[in-house]
Amino acid sequence: MSYSIAEAARRSGLSIDTLRYYERIKLLDPPARDTAGRRAYSDEDLGWLAFLTKLRTTGMPIKSMREYASLRRHGVASAGRRKALLVDQRRSVAERIAELQGCLDVLDYKIDNYAQIERKAFGVEPDMEGISA
Amino acid sequence: MSYSIAEAARRSGLSIDTLRYYERIKLLDPPARDTAGRRAYSDEDLGWLAFLTKLRTTGMPIKSMREYASLRRHGVASAGRRKALLVDQRRSVAERIAELQGCLDVLDYKIDNYAQIERKAFGVEPDMEGISA
DNA sequence: AGTTGACCTGGAGTGCACTCCAGGTCGTAG
DNA sequence: CTACGACCTGGAGTGCACTCCAGGTCAACT
Numbered sequence: 001m002s003y004s005i006a007e008a009a010r011r012s013g014l015s016i017d018t019l020r021y022y023e024r025i026k027l028l029d030p031p032a033r034d035t036a037g038r039r040a041y042s043d044e045d046l047g048w049l050a051f052l053t054k055l056r057t058t059g060m061p062i063k064s065m066r067e068y069a070s071l072r073r074h075g076v077a078s079a080g081r082r083k084a085l086l087v088d089q090r091r092s093v094a095e096r097i098a099e100l101q102g103c104l105d106v107l108d109y110k111i112d113n114y115a116q117i118e119r120k121a122f123g124v125e126p127d128m129e130g131i132s133a
Numbered sequence: 134m135s136y137s138i139a140e141a142a143r144r145s146g147l148s149i150d151t152l153r154y155y156e157r158i159k160l161l162d163p164p165a166r167d168t169a170g171r172r173a174y175s176d177e178d179l180g181w182l183a184f185l186t187k188l189r190t191t192g193m194p195i196k197s198m199r200e201y202a203s204l205r206r207h208g209v210a211s212a213g214r215r216k217a218l219l220v221d222q223r224r225s226v227a228e229r230i231a232e233l234q235g236c237l238d239v240l241d242y243k244i245d246n247y248a249q250i251e252r253k254a255f256g257v258e259p260d261m262e263g264i265s266a
Numbered sequence: 267a268g269t270t271g272a273c274c275t276g277g278a279g280t281g282c283a284c285t286c287c288a289g290g291t292c293g294t295a296g
Numbered sequence: 297c298t299a300c301g302a303c304c305t306g307g308a309g310t311g312c313a314c315t316c317c318a319g320g321t322c323a324a325c326t
Contacts (some may be wrong), residue, residue: 004272004273005272006272006273012294015185015314016273017314017315017316018313018314018315020275021314021315024193024274025313027152034274035323035325036274036321037273037274037321037322038272038273038321038322039273039274040264048260050259051239054235054236054240055236055241056313057232057236057303058233058236058240060297061312061313062312062313062314063312067190072260076250079247079250079251080247080251082247082260083244083247083248083251086240086243087244087248088243089240090237090241090244093233093236093237093240094237095232097230097233097237099190099232100190100191100226100229100230100233101230102187102221103187103190103191103226104226104227104230105227106184106187107191107219107222107223108188108223110184111216111219111220111285112218114212114213114215114216114219115216117209117212118212118213118216127181127184127205127215137303138302138303139302139303148284148285149303150284150285150286151284151285153285153305154284154285158283169291169292169293169304170291170303170304171292171302171303171304171305172291172303174288183311189283194282194283195282195283195284196282253317257309266270
């Protein structure tokens with residue numbers, strides 16, 4: 001199957017402009033073209049795009065994604081380096097999750113303070129006491 | 134206790150420039166000044182700063198933090214609205230964590246594929262098969 | 267034949283969150 | 297008394313990841 005840029009955008013969740021942008025900066029190999037010169041994305045293109053958006057979601061900078069994309073073009077010999085990049089990113093995602101968990105705890109603590117105010121249990125202004133607990 | 138801007142930067146993990154920037158955009162109430170006109174941050178200032186950096190870490194945009202900061206200046210009457218903002222942010226953090234967990238799974242799957250190549254168990258190029266599993 | 271709508275290109279513009287800079291003041295150390 | 301380092305101000309510059317625009321092509325309706 002092949003897909004117009006509009007369809008590829010819909011399926012990937014990226015905008016049409018972003019698809020062309022990704023191609024320009026070499027995140028994406030230039031897709032095939034139809035007889036009229038319009039882009040025709042393959043299922044493989046969409047699969048790669050899906051993986052790219054996962055990497056983006058993890059906060060990987062475009063610079064690193066470009067590095068990964070470039071390695072991929074260099075075939076199987078680059079597999080070790082690619083794996084290393086992914087392992088590195090895995091670590092950073094795990095760290096980020098832990099960090100967010102910590103923030104969640106702070107938010108819960110604050111929200112609970114506000115809830116206590118609402119119940120008029122006691123009237124300490126929540127934002128006057130830091131986040132000590 | 135009161136702290137110079139350098140000390141406040143060290144303790145908050147923000148840069149000196151960022152502290153002045155936060156003050157300019159009204160995230161931070163102007164701190165006290167010493168006799169020479171230099172900023173003198175209080176423990177309360179640092180507590181608020183610590184909370185702000187938590188919010189930043191969660192990805193809250195500065196615009197929303199400004200709203201929260203502004204509400205805080207309006208005293209206890211704004212507590213309900215502030216709580217609502219935090220509850221909202223709590224939800225978005227929880228979503229983000231779930232999203233990252235999903236990415237972690239994809240990364241693990243890919244990394245495992247690379248590991249199998251290394252063991253030469255079989256030789257499918259990991260980036261040629263999408264993220265179907 | 268004309269109009270429409272999706273697509274094309276190269277390049278400029280946007281929003282965010284800082285970050286840096288020039289030129290100046292102040293208080294302490296030598 | 298001067299040299300130094302930390303601080304001050306208003307404003308300009310940066311990097312990132314898009315996003316938008318003008319002007320043009322092409323195939324399909326009416």
